[in-house]
Amino acid sequence: xxxxxxxxxxxxxxxxxxxxxxxxxxxxxxxxxxxxxxxxxxxxxxxxxxxxxxxxxxxxxxxxxxxxxxxxxxxxxxxxxxxxxxxxxxxxxxxxxxxxxxxxxxxxxxxxxx
Amino acid sequence: xxxxxxxxxxxxxxxxxxxxxxxxxxxxxxxxxxxxxxxxxxxxxxxxxxxxxxxxxxxxxxxxxxxxxxxxxxxxxxxxxxxxxxxxxxxxxxxxxxxxxxxxxxxxxxxxxx
DNA sequence: CAGAATCCTCAACGATACTG
DNA sequence: CAGTATCGTTGAGGATTCTG
Numbered sequence: 001x002x003x004x005x006x007x008x009x010x011x012x013x014x015x016x017x018x019x020x021x022x023x024x025x026x027x028x029x030x031x032x033x034x035x036x037x038x039x040x041x042x043x044x045x046x047x048x049x050x051x052x053x054x055x056x057x058x059x060x061x062x063x064x065x066x067x068x069x070x071x072x073x074x075x076x077x078x079x080x081x082x083x084x085x086x087x088x089x090x091x092x093x094x095x096x097x098x099x100x101x102x103x104x105x106x107x108x109x110x111x112x113x114x
Numbered sequence: 115x116x117x118x119x120x121x122x123x124x125x126x127x128x129x130x131x132x133x134x135x136x137x138x139x140x141x142x143x144x145x146x147x148x149x150x151x152x153x154x155x156x157x158x159x160x161x162x163x164x165x166x167x168x169x170x171x172x173x174x175x176x177x178x179x180x181x182x183x184x185x186x187x188x189x190x191x192x193x194x195x196x197x198x199x200x201x202x203x204x205x206x207x208x209x210x211x212x213x214x215x216x217x218x219x220x221x222x223x224x225x226x227x228x
Numbered sequence: 229c230a231g232a233a234t235c236c237t238c239a240a241c242g243a244t245a246c247t248g
Numbered sequence: 249c250a251g252t253a254t255c256g257t258t259g260a261g262g263a264t265t266c267t268g
Contacts, residue, residue, distance in 0.1 A: 017217030022136045066224050078229045095216050098209040103131030192249045
């Protein structure tokens with residue numbers, strides 16, 4: 001995290017992890033795929049309320065490259081594309097739950113005085 | 115995370131946790147305080163390489179309000195102000211380590227194909 | 229159905245200078 | 249020493265429209 005540990009910030013595994021899940025729509029996407037296992041593009045979009053095509057398709061493309069998400073395309077008319085989490089993506093969930101548990105504890109104390 | 119779980123995104127404990135640690139300088143600050151227990155303002159600034167006064171003081175103020183950081187001011191000349199993590203701040207670390215462990219596993223596989 | 233293209237906005241962050 | 253004040257920049261994300 002600092003110069004004694006890593007030459008560059010991007011080398012820190014924690015910072016790196018946050019780049020994978022930290023942007024605005026990553027968690028909602030991961031969460032929807034975790035709960036539903038497999039979703040088509042427009043199903044996923046319905047689960048992630050408020051996201052635009054622009055951002056969803058871009059996020060999915062990145063997450064596929066990063067090994068978080070699997071994309072399966074079926075050559076049919078009309079087109080069918082299904083998304084699901086990779087094994088690595090699923091292995092992320094326990095860490096998220098740990099963080100969520102901490103966050104839940106914080107909500108009570110922080111909400112009132114911020 | 116979605117409408118079935120929370121009416122608003124901010125109600126999700128995980129999203130909430132990320133607002134506390136997700137911005138650019140939060141982790142470096144938390145990490146420096148975790149390793150050194152207590153630091154004066156300028157010491158902290160030296161540990162968090164590249165941060166400006168503007169961002170550091172602003173971040174510390176927010177983190178204090180959020181219950182992550184304790185600020186102790188001593189009425190001396192020259193002024194002395196010491197920062198350290200709160201108990202809640204320290205309790206965050208195991209979750210971060212879990213996430214870092216996952217991130218470390220990802221780095222190897224992702225780095226090459228992104 | 230599953231996106232891509234284009235343009236735009238805004239908040240986080242950066243740089244520099246100043247102060248009790 | 250420990251911050252503020254001011255201004256400038258930038259990039260993630262939003263809105264809208266279009267397409268194989």
